[in-house]
Amino acid sequence: xxxxxxxxxxQSIVVLFLVTVxxxxxxxxxxxxxxxxxxxxxxxxxxxKIQEHNMGLDQPLPLQYLHWxxxxxxxxxxxxxKNHIPINTIIWPTVGNTLILMGAAWVLSLIIAIxxxxxxxxxxxxxxDNVATVIAYLGFAIPSFWFGIxxxxxxxxxxxxxxxxxxxxxxxQGDIGNLLWHMVLPVTVLALGFLAGYLKYxxxxxxxxxxxxxxxxxxxxxxPERWVIYRxxxxxxxxxxxxxxxxxxxxxxxxxxxxxxxxxxxxxxREFVEMxxxxxxxxxxxxxVITAVMVVLGNLLADILYAxxxxxxxxxxxxxxxx
Amino acid sequence: xxKVSKASMATVATAVSLALVAAGCGSSGSGANGSNxxxxxxSGTQTASSGKPVNGGTLTYGTFSDIVTLDPIYxxxxxxxxxxxxxxxxxxxFDPQGNIVVKxxxxxxxxxxxSDDGKTYTIKLKPNAKWSDGKPLTADDIIFTxxxxxxxxxxxxxxxxxxxxxxMKKIDDHTIQITLKQVYAPxxxxxxxxxxxxxxxxxxxEPSKLQKYAYGTDPSKTVTDGPWVWxxxxxxxxxxxxxNPNYWGPKxxxxxxxxxxxxxQNTETQALIKGDIDVDSxxxxxxxxxxxxxxxxxxxxxxxxxxxxxAFNFKASNFPGDFDPFTDPKTRQAIYYALDRKAMVKDxxxxxxxxxxxxxxxxxxxxxxxxxxxxxxxxxxxxQLLKEAGWKKGSDGILEKDGHKFSxxxxxxxxxxxxEQVASIIQQELKAVGIDCQPKGIDFSAWVDQNLNPGKFxxxxxxxxxxxxxxxxxxxxxxxxxxxxxxxxxWYKNPETDKLWVDGYSTIDRTKSKQIYGQIAKDFxxxxxxxxxxxxxxxxxxxxxxHWKSQDAPQIGLSYGYLYHVQTWWLSNQ
Numbered sequence: 001x002x003x004x005x006x007x008x009x010x011q012s013i014v015v016l017f018l019v020t021v022x023x024x025x026x027x028x029x030x031x032x033x034x035x036x037x038x039x040x041x042x043x044x045x046x047x048x049k050i051q052e053h054n055m056g057l058d059q060p061l062p063l064q065y066l067h068w069x070x071x072x073x074x075x076x077x078x079x080x081x082k083n084h085i086p087i088n089t090i091i092w093p094t095v096g097n098t099l100i101l102m103g104a105a106w107v108l109s110l111i112i113a114i115x116x117x118x119x120x121x122x123x124x125x126x127x128x129d130n131v132a133t134v135i136a137y138l139g140f141a142i143p144s145f146w147f148g149i150x151x152x153x154x155x156x157x158x159x160x161x162x163x164x165x166x167x168x169x170x171x172x173q174g175d176i177g178n179l180l181w182h183m184v185l186p187v188t189v190l191a192l193g194f195l196a197g198y199l200k201y202x203x204x205x206x207x208x209x210x211x212x213x214x215x216x217x218x219x220x221x222x223x224p225e226r227w228v229i230y231r232x233x234x235x236x237x238x239x240x241x242x243x244x245x246x247x248x249x250x251x252x253x254x255x256x257x258x259x260x261x262x263x264x265x266x267x268x269x270r271e272f273v274e275m276x277x278x279x280x281x282x283x284x285x286x287x288x289v290i291t292a293v294m295v296v297l298g299n300l301l302a303d304i305l306y307a308x309x310x311x312x313x314x315x316x317x318x319x320x321x322x323x
Numbered sequence: 324x325x326k327v328s329k330a331s332m333a334t335v336a337t338a339v340s341l342a343l344v345a346a347g348c349g350s351s352g353s354g355a356n357g358s359n360x361x362x363x364x365x366s367g368t369q370t371a372s373s374g375k376p377v378n379g380g381t382l383t384y385g386t387f388s389d390i391v392t393l394d395p396i397y398x399x400x401x402x403x404x405x406x407x408x409x410x411x412x413x414x415x416x417f418d419p420q421g422n423i424v425v426k427x428x429x430x431x432x433x434x435x436x437x438s439d440d441g442k443t444y445t446i447k448l449k450p451n452a453k454w455s456d457g458k459p460l461t462a463d464d465i466i467f468t469x470x471x472x473x474x475x476x477x478x479x480x481x482x483x484x485x486x487x488x489x490x491m492k493k494i495d496d497h498t499i500q501i502t503l504k505q506v507y508a509p510x511x512x513x514x515x516x517x518x519x520x521x522x523x524x525x526x527x528x529e530p531s532k533l534q535k536y537a538y539g540t541d542p543s544k545t546v547t548d549g550p551w552v553w554x555x556x557x558x559x560x561x562x563x564x565x566x567n568p569n570y571w572g573p574k575x576x577x578x579x580x581x582x583x584x585x586x587x588q589n590t591e592t593q594a595l596i597k598g599d600i601d602v603d604s605x606x607x608x609x610x611x612x613x614x615x616x617x618x619x620x621x622x623x624x625x626x627x628x629x630x631x632x633x634a635f636n637f638k639a640s641n642f643p644g645d646f647d648p649f650t651d652p653k654t655r656q657a658i659y660y661a662l663d664r665k666a667m668v669k670d671x672x673x674x675x676x677x678x679x680x681x682x683x684x685x686x687x688x689x690x691x692x693x694x695x696x697x698x699x700x701x702x703x704x705x706x707q708l709l710k711e712a713g714w715k716k717g718s719d720g721i722l723e724k725d726g727h728k729f730s731x732x733x734x735x736x737x738x739x740x741x742x743e744q745v746a747s748i749i750q751q752e753l754k755a756v757g758i759d760c761q762p763k764g765i766d767f768s769a770w771v772d773q774n775l776n777p778g779k780f781x782x783x784x785x786x787x788x789x790x791x792x793x794x795x796x797x798x799x800x801x802x803x804x805x806x807x808x809x810x811x812x813x814w815y816k817n818p819e820t821d822k823l824w825v826d827g828y829s830t831i832d833r834t835k836s837k838q839i840y841g842q843i844a845k846d847f848x849x850x851x852x853x854x855x856x857x858x859x860x861x862x863x864x865x866x867x868x869x870h871w872k873s874q875d876a877p878q879i880g881l882s883y884g885y886l887y888h889v890q891t892w893w894l895s896n897q
Contacts, residue, residue, distance in 0.1 A: 170383075
């Protein structure tokens with residue numbers, strides 16, 4: 001296990017390095033630059049040169065990459081071009097804001113979806129299953145921003161139960177009650193989106209397992225139905241669900257642009273789009289690194305969880321169902 | 324001085340900058356048919372408040388973009404410029420028609436004195452002006468600020484507004500004499516919008532390091548001279564301004580300003596309807612009626628200091644076979660006639676906005692639009708002119724000349740919903756007269772880099788924002804300013820108007836200059852550099868708890884006019 005982990009971490013470092021090189025080349029290949037956005041059309045070439053020099057954009061690209069890499073390895077993502085603010089002070093609060101919002105929605109949807117999906121798999125096409133199907137359809141079909149606006153119209157503008165937008169009331173920064181109150185509407189929107197997928201996944205993968213021979217054997221042996229479901233079927237059914245959860249992990253820091261916009265949540269989705277339009281290369285790179293780390297982590301966690309739920313999976317051993 | 328503004332950014336690049344509304348938040352048009360002062364619109368928009376001003380309260384100002392910096396030397400975007408209205412004093416003010424006046428909160432004690440030869444400006448400062456740290460504000464600060472701006476190493480976007488300065492002399496602590504290299508009429512307005520920075524704070528910073536220095540990004544280091552001082556910056560969320568304890572001017576009624584940042588204009592406008600913010604200077608026209616129907620708001624619906632246009636490219640190498648279809652002025656006039664600009668104002672700008680036939684804003688002291696031809700919607704006349712220009716209908720219905728089809732690409736910045744709609748109307752209306760126009764939206768940064776700055780396009784839909792009430796726009800229209808040296812990105816050349824622009828800024832006699840600009844308006848009808856479309860803007864909304872006297876009512880037609888005289892406003896029912 002330790003050896004496996006070490007190997008995976010070493011692999012991840014190589015992957016992350018390649019990702020940064022690739023992203024660096026890609027963001028710099030896009031036409032335009034921070035100075036074009038900042039000063040707009042018609043600026044004189046001399047003014048452009050001075051700006052680029054002041055911002056350090058006149059150095060050769062490989063050198064710029066090395067500077068960036070050096071900074072990054074010391075835990076410093078550098079500074080924004082437009083106003084020379086340390087990126088650490090921008091990016092980490094934003095990651096935190098997004099984690100709070102997305103994490104809450106994610107956990108909430110898991111708590112509801114997995115038990116409910118399992119229950120529905122044992123009583124297919126019952127009332128509960130049909131209700132879940134309708135919810136899943138809605139979750140897939142309703143555009144999140146539109147659902148968000150609907151909730152705002154009714155619960156904020158009309159009934160005045162919840163705040164319209166923002167993360168805190170100005171002056172109440174740090175007040176947990178105030179935060180929770182602001183979270184109700186956006187978390188509802190995001191949870192519905194997650195819920196749709198997880199409901200369908202957990203139900204479908206349970207149904208598949210319930211038709212396997214070993215379940216029939218268990219039942220034939222006279223094992224109680226509860227035992228069959230939770231002991232024999234569930235463990236196997238969880239594997240595809242874990243895969244999906246692992247893949248969703250990066251989304252928790254990646255944020256949700258549309259929902260963040262509608263609810264004015266200061267999160268990563270907004271940050272990324274704004275920074276891309278402004279050609280803030282260093283911030284984009286920082287976001288890339290953070291997201292890439294989450295992808296790697298998500299995969300690793302999923303692999304470890306396989307071994308936890310399914311004793312047949314032995315990580316790092318030849319012949320095991322790993323990697 | 325013109326500027327280009329994007330959704331979030333208005334540049335003060337050279338003398339001129341342009342208005343590009345980016346990223347899906349189209350600051351669509353507005354403006355009732357441009358009566359120049361913003362008194363009364365129907366539905367009881369805004370009038371002076373009766374009753375006596377009361378002190379206290381917090382004004383929440385909404386915006387849809389975070390600031391970049393509060394250092395006036397580097398401010399190039401609207402969001403930062405808005406915030407600077409609370410913290411910095413100007414040298415002079417403008418009246419609604421754009422004339423320079425001096426108010427109690429201006430740094431100057433009297434309007435600038437201009438010598439008979441028009442080259443020397445004498446500025447007299449109020450002796451009691453102070454910085455927020457208690458130090459006196461003197462002639463040295465003014466000279467330091469101007470010196471920094473005109474130092475190329477500092478990289479200030481405002482450099483071209485002041486680069487005609489030859490010498491600056493400190494007469495005494497409160498008097499400065501500036502001599503220009505030549506007579507340059509726009510200079511007075513450039514002085515008026517100068518927001519000085521404190522020499523004692525910045526003198527030891529090297530000019531090339533100034534842009535990276537914390538002045539303007541760290542509230543504790545940002546010493547200012549306006550009615551409020553900057554307290555906090557919660558990035559992407561809000562800024563807080565408290566009353567300046569060392570303020571030297573008339574004490575403002577409002578205690579505290581919260582500058583609240585929203586993700587986009589729609590989210591911001593929802594917040595206005597809810598009452599979370601008191602001022603929203605950029606209501607999207609699609610949401611205008613929702614705001615007007617909400618009881619707690621009043622809307623001022625006037626166009627701002629910016630105009631939109633369709634610009635042609637006159638450099639043949641931008642077209643296949645080096646054939647520029649726009650060469651003949653008759654062809655360009657035909658395009659004018661083919662477009663129903665009135666309908667654009669009515670349908671896309673929702674009836675608010677003012678048609679323009681020249682580059683001069685209506686309802687200003689230099690409004691010379693009556694000298695230009697009014698190109699009304701007349702497709703028959705358009706077809707006639709195209710025929711006279713030698714265009715013949717091809718087999719597919721598209722016009723042809725010398726074996727070339729009349730086909731061109733019309734670029735705009737992707738995500739700007741107003742331009743998207745206007746472009747598609749232009750496409751339809753030109754098709755009706757046999758011209759094939761292909762609209763294309765492009766990411767802003769890439770567009771500036773690859774098309775606008777090098778002048779490589781066939782036609783663009785764009786706008787210019789004008790940040791001082793001065794008519795000079797030489798750097799847009801003169802052939803001296805071909806890419807990459809200026810903003811004449813369409814390579815327009817007209818020797819007569821080239822000379823007239825110089826004549827225009829070389830006289831400080833307004834009767835004379837109005838004649839000159841009138842002639843330019845006429846010439847631009849004969850030989851159009853652009854199809855001028857309309858003056859536009861975004862409606863501004865105010866909650867009913869915000870009050871002002873009639874002379875201090877918002878003046879949307881001026882730069883930052885939605886905060887006109889904000890230091891005199893007051894709030895009811897805290």
